Amino acid sequence: MSRAELRMFQHATEKAAVFLKSKLDGNTRIKIISHMDADGIASAAILARCLYYYNVPFTVQFTLPLEPDKIAELAKEDHDMFVFLDQGSSQIEAIHKFILAKHANVLVIDHHPGLFIEHPNLVYLNPHTCGLNGGRDVSTSSSTYSVVEQIDLRFRALAGLAAAGAIGDRQEFLTGFTGINESLVKRAIELGLIYQSEGLKLVGRTMDPVVECLRLSTRPYIVGLSGNLGACRSLIDALGISHSSTLCDFGSDVERRLADAIFARVGPLATNEDFNRTLWGKLYATTTDDLAGPRDLREYATMLDACGNLGKPEVGFAVAVGDKNALTDALAVASSYREQMLKVLDGLVKKLGSFKVLSGFRYFYFGDTISPSLIGEALSLAIESGLLPTDKPVLGLVDAGENKIKISARSVPRLAMLGVDIGRALAEAAAKVGGHGSGHDVAAAARIPRERMDEFIDKLLQAFSETGGNPDTPEEPS
Ligand SMILES: [Mn+2]
Numbered sequence: 115m116s117r118a119e120l121r122m123f124q125h126a127t128e129k130a131a132v133f134l135k136s137k138l139d140g141n142t143r144i145k146i147i148s149h150m151d152a153d154g155i156a157s158a159a160i161l162a163r164c165l166y167y168y169n170v171p172f173t174v175q176f177t178l179p180l181e182p183d184k185i186a187e188l189a190k191e192d193h194d195m196f197v198f199l200d201q202g203s204s205q206i207e208a209i210h211k212f213i214l215a216k217h218a219n220v221l222v223i224d225h226h227p228g229l230f231i232e233h234p235n236l237v238y239l240n241p242h243t244c245g246l247n248g249g250r251d252v253s254t255s256s257s258t259y260s261v262v263e264q265i266d267l268r269f270r271a272l273a274g275l276a277a278a279g280a281i282g283d284r285q286e287f288l289t290g291f292t293g294i295n296e297s298l299v300k301r302a303i304e305l306g307l308i309y310q311s312e313g314l315k316l317v318g319r320t321m322d323p324v325v326e327c328l329r330l331s332t333r334p335y336i337v338g339l340s341g342n343l344g345a346c347r348s349l350i351d352a353l354g355i356s357h358s359s360t361l362c363d364f365g366s367d368v369e370r371r372l373a374d375a376i377f378a379r380v381g382p383l384a385t386n387e388d389f390n391r392t393l394w395g396k397l398y399a400t401t402t403d404d405l406a407g408p409r410d411l412r413e414y415a416t417m418l419d420a421c422g423n424l425g426k427p428e429v430g431f432a433v434a435v436g437d438k439n440a441l442t443d444a445l446a447v448a449s450s451y452r453e454q455m456l457k458v459l460d461g462l463v464k465k466l467g468s469f470k471v472l473s474g475f476r477y478f479y480f481g482d483t484i485s486p487s488l489i490g491e492a493l494s495l496a497i498e499s500g501l502l503p504t505d506k507p508v509l510g511l512v513d514a515g516e517n518k519i520k521i522s523a524r525s526v527p528r529l530a531m532l533g534v535d536i537g538r539a540l541a542e543a544a545a546k547v548g549g550h551g552s553g554h555d556v557a558a559a560a561r562i563p564r565e566r567m568d569e570f571i572d573k574l575l576q577a578f579s580e581t582g583g584n585p586d587t588p589e590e591p592s
Contacts, residue, residue: 152282203228249554251293255279
């Protein structure tokens with residue numbers, strides 16, 4: 115991130131803050147439309163906390179990015195201002211046509227690429243217009259945080275939520291955060307709002323008995339331990355530590371010994387960089403009492419993500435705005451999500467040898483064995499667990515009902531740096547077969563008519579070679 119880029123982003127943030135601030139007098143009824151994932155939920159909660167403080171009447175709706183006809187319907191609702199969070203950039207045309215045409219005000223805070231058409235009643239904050247990479251440097255939660263922080267410094271206490279959203283969008287890389295996220299987290303650490311330490315990065319480290327924490331581990335998925343209660347018990351017995359304590363009770367010496375025992379257990383994976391850094395590294399915890407829910411921000415992000423992916427975003431939102439009564443529900447959703455994800459990963463691991471390897475990418479068609487809402491996350495987890503090579507992007511295809519196929523694609527920053535943009539490639543190839551695709555350079559999705567799956571694969575091969583998307587690396591010996 116250059117200084118010019120940072121200055122442009124700050125300028126756009128100030129503009130959004132001035133616009134929002136002018137609508138906080140209580141006379142503007144606001145509708146928030148946000149994305150149904152951890153980043154979208156965290157973003158909506160950050161904005162909602164600000165609106166609660168100023169007694170601004172508002173309603174929230176969580177959805178997948180709205181299609182134009184849904185935006186037309188939305189425009190019929192009676193609100194003075196519409197705020198699109200973690201979506202809106204790729205829907206700007208429909209927003210102009212249906213909402214701005216009615217003289218309603220619109221604020222878009224998003225980090226997806228899109229088309230930016232100016233309008234006097236529209237303000238948008240998008241890192242892509244500032245030369246930043248929305249897929250890596252800044253989440254919608256960190257953008258929304260940057261806006262409310264401009265309005266009043268009291269909202270700085272929400273830094274943990276901003277970081278949780280970025281973690282949910284996988285913008286905390288093996289080497290840490292970058293860009294706006296990095297400076298935000300650094301500042302929050304200096305202010306004592308986030309505590310950073312080092313240890314086993316397993317979800318459940320502050321909540322679950324250590325045996326359960328290992329058994330349910332999908333980030334990383336630990337071959338031989340994940341899903342295997344007996345193996346987890348005997349590993350813990352061998353270390354002579356208590357089954358029922360949580361990881362964070364043990365202290366760093368025991369954590370280190372446990373990490374060594376896990377490395378010894380997984381064989382060659384122990385030297386895999388993805389697996390290594392997914393298992394052990396930086397931990398982030400909130401220090402403020404403001405946030406109900408787990409203190410560990412990775413656990414927090416998982417909880418929000420679980421609520422989004424299992425269709426209960428409002429439960430995660432309730433916790434994130436501070437409703438402690440919703441916490442039991444949110445943790446139950448998180449627990450059921452982790453069990454489901456474990457089963458999905460168990461299934462995926464069995465298919466690792468069956469992925470088809472083409473020049474530009476590798477892929478597998480899972481039929482109806484993996485739910486369309488879980489396939490993308492499953493691929494990310496498999497990569498982070500060192501189970502799938504990252505020399506080229508990976509695609510998972512699944513049945514998505516109504517004779518549609520959903521394609522989830524995952525790549526890594528190193529390939530993006532070489533010019534591989536799976537978001538663009540998926541969008542191009544899907545459009546050519548009557549489907550629709552979008553996303554970032556390292557994570558994207560598409561939906562296409564089922565009968566055109568083979569044609570889609572051909573178009574995608576073309577798209578990858580045309581956009582410089584062929585990583586041009588030698589085939590893996592299989
Ligand atoms: Mn996002």
